[in-house]
Amino acid sequence: MSNTFDLLLTGGTVLNPASGLRQELAVGITDGRIAAIQSKLPRENAKKVLDVRGCYVTPGLIDFHVHSYWGVNPYGFNADSICLVSGVTTAIDAGSSGPVNFLGFKKLVNEPSKTRMLAFVAVAQHGVLNDPGELQNLRFADPEAAARSVKDSPNVGVGIKVRLHKKGVGDNGREALRLAVQAGEASKSPVMVHVGDTGISMEEIVGTLRAGDVVTHCYTPQRPSIVDESGRLLVAVRKAKERGVIFDVGHASGHFDFNLVRRAMGDGLLPDVISSDLHGRMKQPGFGIVGDLPTTLTKFLALGLDLDQIIAMCTINPARVIGWQDRLGNLEVGRDADVAVLQIVNEATKLRDSVGGEMTAEQRIAARWTIRGGEVFPGSC
Ligand SMILES: [Zn+2]
Incomplete structure (x- = not known):
């Protein structure tokens, strides 16, 4: 494992249903790929660090x-x-x-x-x-x-x-x-x-x-x-x-x-x-x-x-x-760094359906960051 990361996500809870993982872990990304997922990773050598405390780090x-x-x-x-x-x-x-x-x-x-x-x-x-x-x-x-x-x-x-x-x-x-x-x-x-x-x-x-x-x-x-x-x-x-x-x-x-x-x-x-x-x-x-x-x-x-x-x-x-389980949908070392950083926001949100139905949710799922092949895009909300 290289100790130098292009991007380091720290403080978030990795949520990866494919492996049943749900744990606070750091994720290191290098050359567009997941390079490490560990409880602690050195931030000193990371070119960019995203502090994602309070967020879930999931597969893209x-x-x-x-x-x-x-x-x-x-x-x-x-x-x-x-x-x-x-x-x-x-x-x-x-x-x-x-x-x-x-x-x-x-x-x-x-x-x-x-x-x-x-x-x-x-x-x-x-x-x-x-x-x-x-x-x-x-x-x-x-x-x-x-x-x-x-x-x-x-x-x-x-x-x-x-x-x-x-x-x-x-x-x-x-x-x-x-x-x-x-x-x-x-x-x-x-x-x-x-x-x-x-x-x-x-x-x-x-x-x-x-x-x-x-x-x-x-x-x-x-x-x-x-x-x-x-x-x-x-x-x-x-x-x-x-x-x-x-x-x-x-x-x-x-x-x-x-x-x-x-x-x-x-x-x-x-x-x-x-x-x-x-x-x-x-x-x-x-x-x-x-x-x-x-x-x-x-x-x-x-x-x-x-x-x-x-x-x-x-x-x-x-x-x-689609038979792509070896390529997509799973946060694992070696895979393309396609990652979503999501947050559960405690905020009343009105939701609507196609027949005039409404619900008020107490929480909503918000995307804070989208990471595609290691490239970082900020969320809209
Ligand atoms: Zn359609």
Whole structure:
């Protein structure tokens, strides 16, 4: 171990759900990598010291569902500007590119961004569109080419995306889902499925998915829901969860309902992954009810999950879903220095959902610093 660090984080509590670590430790960073994690590290030789007392030092957060293909896709926004002030070191674009324009995503988003930008590639040739939707005509589906995009770029493409809402696929939901799973099989990667306002049932959707495939917008108030009319979790959803189908929050403006989350979590359906689904077509000014990923995490703190669970759901859990657990989501010596410094702020915070629901949280999760590959970015709050 070198005694000289480019950056030393001292006084914070390292919270690393992947290893169960929760302890006050110093973290030394050299050449963009984690060089040491120990109870005491010499500050004298560190080029820069960040005193992070009162904060949690976690793996860099992964926002599993965003729309970052700015200037090309109608949902795109400049995700770097939000990620780097909110603890997010990896963001995964959810289908803004398809096989026709995925190389552009690599060149225009993945390569120049400071945030590590990965992508689920749409089974639809041009990625997700607004109106008309991307698979209103199934001739726009190209599962072979989507699979090839993922296979040929394993450092960027991590899975296949399909949306099944009626505006996107008309009456083609069943076939669109089948083609997406076909692309997932051909690329040996997970399929992320948008639910909410679909023409096929939740039973059919989760029954078609393989273990490791992802239901995004899992707590959407739109139909079909994961709960029945009386608010009980569907048996098919429980079975899907048990056999390894992944449930991702994908908040966005339209897909979060406090009461539905309470009922579903009460029946055992905790999210595997918490994501924001930030995009450039939010109805409210700025990012409205979503805010950012820490605000979305704060909602789950207010709904009763503990911080360790929540951090797992935006670090090691999403890393595992895309098979990147050896690269992301775990704070270990030798890894890229992707780190979030988070603080629990004791301050009443009003939180809103998609159906007019409000909660006042007594605490909120704030990002103080985002460290990406050793480079330090101050938080926005
Ligand atoms: Zn989305």
